[in-house]
Amino acid sequence: MSTQKHVLQEAGTVEENSLRLERGKAEQIVEALNADLASTYVLYHQLKKHHWNVEGAEFRDLHVFLGEAADHAEEAADELAERLQALGGTPVSNPVNIAETAPVEFEGDDVYDVRTSLEHDLAIFGDNIESLREHVELAADLGDHATAEILREVLVQVEEDAHHVEHYLEDDTLVTPEAAEK
Template sequence: MVTRTRNVEAQPKLHQRSYEIQQFGQLHAVPLGLPENAIKENVELLNKLVLDSIMLYNMYKKHHWHMAGPTFYQLHLLLDKHAEQILETIDLLAERVQMLGGVAAGMPHDVVENTRIERPPKGEEAVPAMIARLVDAHATIIKALREAIETTEKNKDYGTNDLLVSDVLRMHEMQVWFLSQHLVDTPLIGEETNK
């Protein structure tokens, strides 16, 4: 028989709520040697990239589940690998927001309300359309990344700048290359043409 005592220190304190100790959009001071206005600007652009990246991650997973046709296996695995790489960059971007003293965005309603990426339909599309949609989403993020890289350079936030160039931009460029090659109109099995 289990007996319960009143004051068990190991008892979890469930259903806790708190006031916000830092509101979204506020910064807490971190001694990084950067002006507050530069940090605020960089946190905002990083949060936009987080939200767009979450949208892209979810598109990858949806399209990964809906792959079909002769290249099903290869594309199913490729899209899953790309999704995992996107997920890693989401974490890097959100952690950078926190390092700068900001509050990282990331709730589903934040994504829906603020993403710059076009929403895919709820239903299933043809494989080339899904791949093209992913390439378009990458293009949107790459454009925002290039602008963010210029801004962080101007703001002398070299840590954020290095993250964006080395870890995020290069990964997106690689993924666009891999995906766009699947949109080249070539036969799957060697059809030789005699000219």
């Protein structure tokens, strides 16, 4: 570990940016992006957990889908972090700070049946969708159209992945506990 003590920028601060967005507006957007970044990381880790633990008749399809959805979340997190850094902010990166900043909660370390796991994923997808929509509007209202566009692109992928989860949860897929008892 480095013994260097020179801090270039303190976490949680917003400096002037070369994008010519005034600091007060940048601070609001950075705060919103950090919340989205933290939520995206919570979703990423939960999707990876389910990717590793999925079992059952549709194992292969779900394993692949959950891996791809986790990759999408990781890509989104990178986009969000890079944008908030360009705005003069510091991306939330410490696992404790991510958990504290995220408006969503990780389901925990217990392993659930696949239907319950997907329901938990869908809940986070839904919360993230609502937050992204609000933050698209915030960025646009503050005149940061580039951030609004980045958030729209992230939103499209999050909505698509959520829609796939909805399909997996339809009654004609994934044996339900009631059906298994018959």
